[in-house]
Amino acid sequence: MSAGAATGGGSAAAGVIHDIGYQRYEGPRLGRFQIAAALCWHSLRSAFGIRRGAKAKIVPVLTFVIMCAPAVINAVAMALSSSHARIVDYDTYTPTLRVIIMLVFIAAQAPELVARDLRSKVLPLYFARPMRRWDYPAAKYAAFTLACLAMLDIPVLLLYLGTVFQVHGLSAVLAQTRALIPGLLVGLMWAVLLAAIGLALASVSGRRAFSTGAVAIFLFMTWILAHVLTTIASQQSRVGPGGPAGPPRGAFCAADFQTGTSAAAHLLGIISPFNVLDGVRQWLGGTNCGIVAKPGQYGAVYGIALLAFLGASLAGLFFRYARADVA
């Protein structure tokens, strides 16, 4: 390394321009896990449009605000009502709104994490860095899981805060806290599965429109189709030979089946990841009404379906990057 100096004027006080030449880097070098963590943090910020233009922030900010709205409405409603009773549940939050918002968020933001790199063919630069092939999809998956978790659980935490500040007594706060924990875990379950599905589908193409379309069509169509098939199957079982109509199982659970509903009505819903998530929630003990009827004896099937969705999505995602060209 050479160093030279050239005076920029007649006097030293006028300043000196130093051409210090090329500087070697003698500082520490981070390992592959720290590099993957840096990529994860970078991707997490991308998921919310941070350090991107204003356009990139529209969808994440809008969806986040809408997702938080029920928590705010709950706080206001509690303040105005005489009973100070919470009107939104932690584990289901607002089920249909949650599905729609997460669908939009994942369809819009999963391509932000993976399709951009595919489109600009920047992957060889990542793979030429001191990380292994799997580190890239793993970091992206971790980042998007955290992004989905933020979308799901921050509103739940706001709901909790809005509630505990209006209840009286330690026991009431503890009761709210006990109810909160399953709600946060449900959010985690949603994030883990939906992030995997979203990234696997978004990485099929470098073209953002195709990626967004793949995610949106799959999540929306399976959700609608599951609803239609379940409705038809449950109606048929009510009018069929083995379908004596029973009373609804819960006054607010309009989706709950009556007794004697066929297995098909219970199981056709598992083609939608959203239904699977809600079915597993209820199978694991969730009692609040969600987007699907109680799975009853078929709860384990929902659990297996969740693992199958997760396994297939992660396998697809990692396989995609095993095939990606490296140079």
Add this chain to the structure above:
Amino acid sequence: MTDDRVIATTALTKRFGAAVTALDQLTVAVEPGITGLVGANGAGKSTLIKILLGLLPPTSGKAIVLGCDTATQPEQIRSLTGYMPEHDCLPPDVTATEFVTHMGRMAGVPPTAAKERAAESLRHVGLYEERYRQIGTYSTGMKQRVKLAQALVGDPRLLLLDEPTNGLDPAGRTAMLELIARIGQIGGDFDISVVVASHLLGEVEQICDHLIAIDGGRLLRAASITSFTSASQVLAIEVDEGTEALAAELARRGIDPLRAERELLVPIASAATFDAVRDAVADLGLPLNRMEQRRHRVEELFRDPAEAADIGAAMATDGRAR
């Protein structure tokens, strides 16, 4: 392997299935400085680079890069190696500073140092003033410089540059070659060993200390640039008319020319060759259009070295003047 060798491969072979042999028993050594890796498309240059980066396992053989085995220490190699791909690999909607900083982080440089090194790298490639512009607004030449900056940002000991002058105009090519020459100068400012993969021998020979020519995955020649080109001088002669007569006259004077399209190609045995050609043209009174000294082109190097001495055979497919 001696310590000063940057790269050493031993009988490196890479097969894709039974039909495709990308590298075939390739044994080469790369010394510090600038080394040109020349070969036509499909010669195995990119496959060799992927193996050197530890991204592809060889079918057989061994490669050592900066003292590390590609099979067992690929991450160490990649932490000390900068790579500039041939194709476009830049996101259009981020600034050069952000992108190079991020690539510095991916090279294992901590955040603050990555920012400093990104600014420095962009300064060295001549983009300091433009560093806050989005890459999508850059010209092709500026994008090539960003690609070089991201390869430099991790302070590598070795740079692997794949067709660095691709898509550049003549002035851009010259500027890029000068920059590479400065980076790879032994004992210079940067003192980073550089391997330049290219299909343009004419370009790489301007800046290289050593040259490796491969074809069909096999080594053709590996030598210093001087020995590579000194024995391969030819003289291209183009006359408006009377090419056949000139060929006959040259043959009569003991020179065996090759007819290549509109020109005659003559091996330069000594300075007397120039005189003989001049005299032949003058004696016949032919209108001399062009007489140009040139070197072997990369196409010639794909032939057996013994054959390469045969200018006639080598030039048969060569229609491009340097």
